[in-house]
Amino acid sequence: MKALGGVKGFHDIVPPESERFTALEDRLRGVLRSYNYDEIRVPIAERTELFARSLGETTDIVEKEMYTFDDRDGTSLTLRPEGTASVVRAAIAAGLAQRERVAKLYYTGPMFRRERPQRGRSRQFHQIGAELIGRDDAMADAETVVLFADCLTAAGVSTAHIVLNSLGDAACRPAYRAALTAYGEAHVAELCANCRQRLTRNPLRLLDCKEEGCRRVMADAPRVTDHLCDACRAHFDEVKRLLAAADIAFSEDPRLVRGLDYYVRTAFEALAPNLGAQNAVGGGGRYDGLVEALGGPPLAGVGFALGVERLLLAGEASTVDTSPQVSVIPLAAAATLAALQMARRLRLAGVRTELESSGRSVKSAMRRADKLGARFAILVGDDELAAGRATVRDLRAQRDHRLVLAIDAAGAALMDGLHAIAASAPPVGAGGAAGG
């Protein structure tokens, strides 16, 4: 029968890549915990309305990239295209987003956007993100960017460059929007069809159009940072001052608008030098009106999301050792149970252990242990069982040892014995058998 293919843009993550994937997530979780964030797990499907209301009706994501479908009762559902809206909704529902309280939450998991797949861009991808809800001070922005930078370093992407902008707020953005619209209208003939539409619906989006013609026009467009009100300017200056003091390298980019409507004031992104067109490894910003827009109290918020696949693409090639430490080989059917028990003890002690079937020849089992990269092979047979000892082969040193195994010893003790052998015991036949 013909093998069934997967869905375009949805990828399997298979070993050894899956191990690198998990190792990266573990490292980032460690960083997030060190900043005192707690994990939140939110569903992958939400009511469509949640994203329409928070990301903005005229954003690319909501207009054309969401996986939206009707549930059997007619409710419109959407596979989450990003995490912030869900986290804020869940934080409100759980009473975590409350006045006089600060919620620090991180999440990981798949996101779904129906974009054109290419290197670094797929339709299901994974993010790890952090949200700080209930703080509106510049220090919260700065600490968030520092955390973001520390995550990049932990991911081995320290070459990524952080760009920063301020998008203004409800007080000053309308005037900037008007200035941008006027500028766009004066250059409408040079804009792409998409941007002509954006001009009336969402002029900020003109700034991140990738079309060459639009980029040329927008290079001279009014800058948001020239239109900030005093409060936004002071906030932005303080964020920059703190980041500089914290030795975080960044540059300002007045064209950085981010794709979503909920951002106000600080916006940032990290760009990796080696990724080509899809070079953003993560981004974030402040979203002060969002909690209230989703029915919660008037709380500020700031956060970011990193793309796990892109971090792996951009990161210094790291490998994760997935070899078993020990391979247990029963030499005969009678030793099957002893081998099973020994393997279990090692495993309970956290030792990565492979157990060979008793049905294959010792030679092929040894070859397999070698191929898997096992450090030690423990051979358990009738004689060994009777004597309470087994032969240990140090596969790296290619030496055999007779180990008084105390077959019922705890796994950790067994492993200690193995390491002692590796460190000091003379090989069999070259000065006597170790351990008897």
Ligand code: AMP
């Ligand atoms: P965004 O909120 O859109 O800036 O997304 C945050 C991060 O998620 C980006 O910087 C990327 O690293 C990653 N990302 C976004 N869209 C995709 C995609 N279609 N495929 C892979 N990674 C993505």
